[in-house]
Amino acid sequence: MDSFMTLAQTLETYRLKVSIQKKGYSQECYRIAQLLRAPIASKVCREVSSPDIASYRDARLLDLNSNTGKPISAATVRLEMSLLSNVFDIGRIEWGVCETNPVTNVRKPKSPPGRDRRLLPREERLIMRYCHHHKNRELYSLVVLAIETAMRQGELLNLAWEHINLRNRTAHLPETKNGTQRDVPLSLKAREAIMRMGAKTRGKVFTYTSNGFKSSWRYMMIRLSIENLHFHDLRHEACSRLFELNTLDIMEIAAISGHKSLSMLKRYTHLKASRLVKKLEGNKSRGQQVVLNHLVPYPAVASESSIGFTVKVLDFDDVHGVGYTLDAAIKAAQDALLRHLMIALRDRIFIPDPDQYLEPVNDEEIFLLDPLNTFIEPARITA
Template structure:
């Protein structure tokens, strides 16, 4: 029973090893080296051999060196993801997900022996530990991307993540301000060092990083517009990082209402006064929104200042990003066409805009139908009840 039964024309062999109580599958890979697989049943051995020969014939059989998941992912991070190959923020995110969650659970396994069950068990464990579905979805995303590369490098025959389902991510609950709340926020912020920044956030829906990356050369006072050309963020172990917007739509021109232009002009005067006060300590980098001595305004400190203004205005404790949602919701409620809102926010596709702000559309549909009644001289339901 222990002697290999060789098939013709290099088709491989199947034999039983009594000492280990396993069936052994033996075949030659595309690199000319003999490969072995050990399984429990003869039927399973026949299926393994069939798949192996098919993959070999299709050029899909792994031929790379044996390595652990840890060895592969660390090499993948350094050779494929490190800036400038990817944005610094993306690299840091991938690095954190891999080192904090994936390697402790899967790093010890041989890459070619990683199974869907191993990955599914990781997701289940993290879910039981209370990790948010969005974070588990991110773990799935980076592992799937890495294993796609492993398939491309011919290190594995398939991406096991294709056979795994991460938890569904519930639609995020956004907390936009109403028009009245937005007016109250800007009223309380009047004269505050970030009042012009908040006015821009509420009226244009610009992201935090886009606001902080804005330079005076990006503002055209004569034509009353500005250009979004970069984004600024703080990353652990990297510090302040300035990059281009993620998408082509992210680079955009935004028309400004008169009161916003005036607010920016007032802000510029105050900044010049701060510069005179700081003297030689002022760090000139051309940013619209700066620290007390020039340079950049730290994103984390901006959030701290924003929370302070919210508290003074007796408004809900929302995220800074909710100002972007507030801008979109208010604009849509004012009847601004969704396509204009998409361009203003810098969404790559209008379906993104409609998907996020679909909750606003039912009320707009009602208003549209009422306009039809008015256009054809028909009394609305409300008017009938009053009469």
């Protein structure tokens, strides 16, 4: 090879000879395209210095993401620098286009902390209701499978009917991100999500393309006003729920999720503190714990009309209080909430956690109604 190749020429050679052999070929092409647009790409490869790499790093960190308008993440810049480092290593060892790797001595941006975003119960209900009524029924099944199986988006979109064994209740993934095959157990909900697509003998289960599905997910988040929830966060949620079952060990969960590194699996699992509290308390005063766990404040709104005041508890359709004065309505709503919770406990009726209501309400109008305690005055009364 020409020993005076520019970095741009070296990057193109790398793309044609090295990147094309990788599973992440398309992603690496995006990074190479970004590097080709940088001023550093026009320099002869052997003349690129560590200060040049540092300048590229600093300039990239000031760039804005064209989709979100936010600064480019440190993780993105780290990946680009890792790619550059590999290009220089291969260029030095195999192609002879440089003598050193200038990336080696340059500090990479600090790794951001792993995401700990959990799917909130109300968000899950909103998403499921939206997906259930969506014109493309695939959206509902994909979300259910993501939560039930911890599969990645690419693994879900590549699911094939010939690799699904409903008798054994497994889905075979012949090709995964880390290059190994694995079999994923299918829960009852997961099997129902697959079967509603209409069982076939061959072919893909889903017709969504990667870009098409990403677009549908982004649009859904905007419509539902859900912030900072990525589809990949459902994999986080699924792994965390597997841990919270307390029936599987870490190796069994790794076999389901496909994590090769147990340290990486740890990043995906963020156990809910409420589950840990139950473990700490053990079985002491268990009956009391069950009752007190449900006698908690619930969101409510107060409204005024010509005949008085009404206080409605948002998580229940039929729990409210009315009175000629606000205090009387609040007291009536407290009594109604306490009575509803105690009857539900007695009759073993499901009691939702607070803040799972789907009714659109102005946040400034909401206050917490405690069935046992004194009331805190609401921020605003609805006319």
